[in-house]
Amino acid sequence: MKSFDVAIIGSGPAGASAAFELSKSGISTVIIEKETLPRYKTCGGGFVFRGRKNMPFDISSVVEKEFHSIDTYFSKKQPHLTTTRDTPIITMVMRDAFDNLIVEKAKENGVTLLQNHKVLDITFGAISTLHTTEGDIEAKFIIAADGALSPIAKIAGWEETRLIIPALEYEVEVPAADFERLSKNVRFDIDAIPYGYGWCFPKKNHLSIGVAVMIKTNSKINLKEYYATYLKTLGITEIVSEAAHGFVIPVAPRTDNFVRKNVLLVGDAAGLADPLVAEGISNAILSGVLAAQAIIEAKLDSEKVAELYTQKLESTILPEIRTGAKLSHYFYNQKTFRDLVLKKYGQKVGEAMTDLFMGERTYPADYKTTISRKIKEAIF
Numbered sequence: 001m002k003s004f005d006v007a008i009i010g011s012g013p014a015g016a017s018a019a020f021e022l023s024k025s026g027i028s029t030v031i032i033e034k035e036t037l038p039r040y041k042t043c044g045g046g047f048v049f050r051g052r053k054n055m056p057f058d059i060s061s062v063v064e065k066e067f068h069s070i071d072t073y074f075s076k077k078q079p080h081l082t083t084t085r086d087t088p089i090i091t092m093v094m095r096d097a098f099d100n101l102i103v104e105k106a107k108e109n110g111v112t113l114l115q116n117h118k119v120l121d122i123t124f125g126a127i128s129t130l131h132t133t134e135g136d137i138e139a140k141f142i143i144a145a146d147g148a149l150s151p152i153a154k155i156a157g158w159e160e161t162r163l164i165i166p167a168l169e170y171e172v173e174v175p176a177a178d179f180e181r182l183s184k185n186v187r188f189d190i191d192a193i194p195y196g197y198g199w200c201f202p203k204k205n206h207l208s209i210g211v212a213v214m215i216k217t218n219s220k221i222n223l224k225e226y227y228a229t230y231l232k233t234l235g236i237t238e239i240v241s242e243a244a245h246g247f248v249i250p251v252a253p254r255t256d257n258f259v260r261k262n263v264l265l266v267g268d269a270a271g272l273a274d275p276l277v278a279e280g281i282s283n284a285i286l287s288g289v290l291a292a293q294a295i296i297e298a299k300l301d302s303e304k305v306a307e308l309y310t311q312k313l314e315s316t317i318l319p320e321i322r323t324g325a326k327l328s329h330y331f332y333n334q335k336t337f338r339d340l341v342l343k344k345y346g347q348k349v350g351e352a353m354t355d356l357f358m359g360e361r362t363y364p365a366d367y368k369t370t371i372s373r374k375i376k377e378a379i380f
């Protein structure tokens with residue numbers, strides 16, 4: 001039976017980045033992936049600078065487009081916001097090529113890739129056995145980088161405590177004149193759908209257009225209908241080709257820990273996407289790196305690995321996304337309040353969000369005081 005120190009399940013940005021980090025340490029590592037690479041992943045492919053600036057190698061070979069400005073539109077009552085930076089705020093990638101690049105870099109450093117291997121079950125022990133469609137594999141540690149559905153978290157006994165939101169993504173080819181007009185800017189349309197937003201992300205030859213509901217709601221929201229209306233907002237009347245993909249994004253972290261039975265949850269499996277915009281690539285990468293570092297620094301000692309990984313998450317990603325989740329509630333659920341604040345501070349809010357995308361600031365820890373002060377200032 002093949003045996004490794006670490007088995008990483010999933011070759012997305014979380015798993016591939018964990019593998020790359022481990023590959024530098026000499027710890028034997030395997031990536032187990034159910035698909036054949038490169039594989040399509042439903043995603044807008046907007047990679048914010050916060051993530052890009054920490055990439056340990058050049059990614060220009062997989063860059064579709066780079067944008068130094070972002071346009072954010074609200075309902076007609078609010079003026080639209082534009083923010084600009086010297087370095088690209090958002091880099092557009094197609095996830096098949098992007099994820100595969102990270103896997104290839106890890107392979108160059110000695111990581112084993114087993115593709116077309118779906119993990120079906122695990123027998124846990126000091127050394128665990130992973131039962132895949134292509135046979136058994138042994139490993140001491142398991143990094144569950146298996147995405148939003150995370151079958152591995154279920155197998156390891158986690159209950160569902162993440163907030164999971166629905167999203168629709170279309171890869172759309174439009175006539176040349178429309179592409180020319182729409183491919184110059186990245187745009188977010190906050191009121192394109194209730195409790196969420198729409199986006200138009202230009203790629204080399206097509207547009208990635210989508211809609212997502214960002215918070216928990218009892219209202220029935222037909223994403224397809226809002227997508228159709230959003231196309232009209234974008235002025236698209238003719239479609240050359242269109243591929244529809246629906247999926248989910250976890251936008252609130254698990255509340256019952258991230259490690260058990262030598263299994264470490266990373267990326268979407270842990271619920272680490274940004275709750276305000278559902279940007280998940282950069283935290284997937286960061287959490288993969290943190291999990292790998294915990295294993296390396298703890299020298300494969302189980303208790304220490306669990307303690308270190310939890311500490312690392314608590315001092316980086318978790319406080320951020322917990323605050324982000326509360327702000328997301330104000331932003332999408334308290335529209336009157338949001339519009340009041342935007343009326344007075346629209347550009348400031350846009351700049352602050354852009355600084356977050358750039359990795360130059362964090363969400364304000366004292367958001368409650370700031371919000372109540374801003375409400376008073378906006379009303380009186």
Ligand SMILES: Cc1cc2nc3c(=O)[nH]c(=O)nc-3n(C[C@H](O)[C@H](O)[C@H](O)COP(=O)(O)OP(=O)(O)OC[C@H]3O[C@@H](n4cnc5c(N)ncnc54)[C@H](O)[C@@H]3O)c2cc1C
Nearest residue numbers: 010012013014034043044045046119146147267268280281
């Ligand atoms: C519509 C939509 C639009 C989005 N747009 C953006 C965006 O523009 N920017 C952004 O930053 N984020 C975006 N996100 C979020 C982002 O896609 C995720 O947060 C990110 O992909 C998480 O990475 P990951 O490595 O954790 O998981 P994934 O990228 O989902 O990778 C999981 C991998 O695990 C494999 N796997 C699953 N089960 C098994 C198994 N049993 N055995 C073996 N392999 C398995 C899968 O095949 C897959 O390759 C979007 C998400 C959606 C749904």
